[in-house]
Amino acid sequence: MERSTRQRTAIRNLIEQAGRPLSPPEILEGARDAVPGIGLATVYRNIKSLLEAGLIQAVTLPGDGVRYEATTHHHHHHFQCLGCQRVFDVHACPGDLGRLAPPGFEVQGHELTLYGQCPDCRAAAQGRGAAG
Amino acid sequence: MERSTRQRTAIRNLIEQAGRPLSPPEILEGARDAVPGIGLATVYRNIKSLLEAGLIQAVTLPGDGVRYEATTHHHHHHFQCLGCQRVFDVHACPGDLGRLAPPGFEVQGHELTLYGQCPDCRAAAQGRGAAG
DNA sequence: CTTTCTGCAAATCTTTTGCAGCTCT
């Protein structure tokens, strides 16, 4: 049976509170807040454990390493800012995409990632005359 | 200026002929067909070079390593078979997805991956009574 | 002939594993 340790609790809370996918280094940083001496190996071990328990899920964004987020109750997607690389959750979905696949293919799921500028980066860009 | 070497040509041709995304090891294998003594470092170096030249593009599928494919002339997406893990191109697009992002976000691009069963795996599944 | 590219291997970076001691149940 899984034990409830300070480390595991810290990691799990961190991911659940985050509201957006976190990378292993980010998890380590955040977890140190609650458990100063925590090591990277423990983070990876708990990620794997939490993953198998279905409490968190992996999110792979092109060009970046894997990130993890709490398993959400409803289907959602992601938005990655091209300016600051941060990833945000998008609680909207284009709907049924089965029609996009060629005949003969059976679509059972999909994953969508939007790219662009987050509000912060748009504001920063306006100051440099990059906005329209 | 970029030189036209046997290795670079082999790698580029391989990716262009492939018709689907290839992983670095697959590229090495295929390139050895034309240039027996080619090394992995050369493959990675050329991938990077081709990437910067805009001749190929990276395709990151969750749970798998990065793959590369020739830059296509028109926007397209991918379909990954959950049965055989193969990746296919999907020449269709749900259209403008800008409306999905929350207010304040500016969508500049998107990437979509469909998951399901390819024709081959569907046929295989029917033989076992899994279809319906 | 000069410069860039190549292949090999060490270096980096990321993720996993081994071991001894501590913590949870």
Place this chain on the structure above:
DNA sequence: AGAGCTGCAAAAGATTTGCAGAAAG
């Protein structure tokens, strides 16, 4: 008290970089 969990560091896998020689221009 017993077993799992933790931290440190080496190991393992993937990608990058250095160097001397070869090929391209």
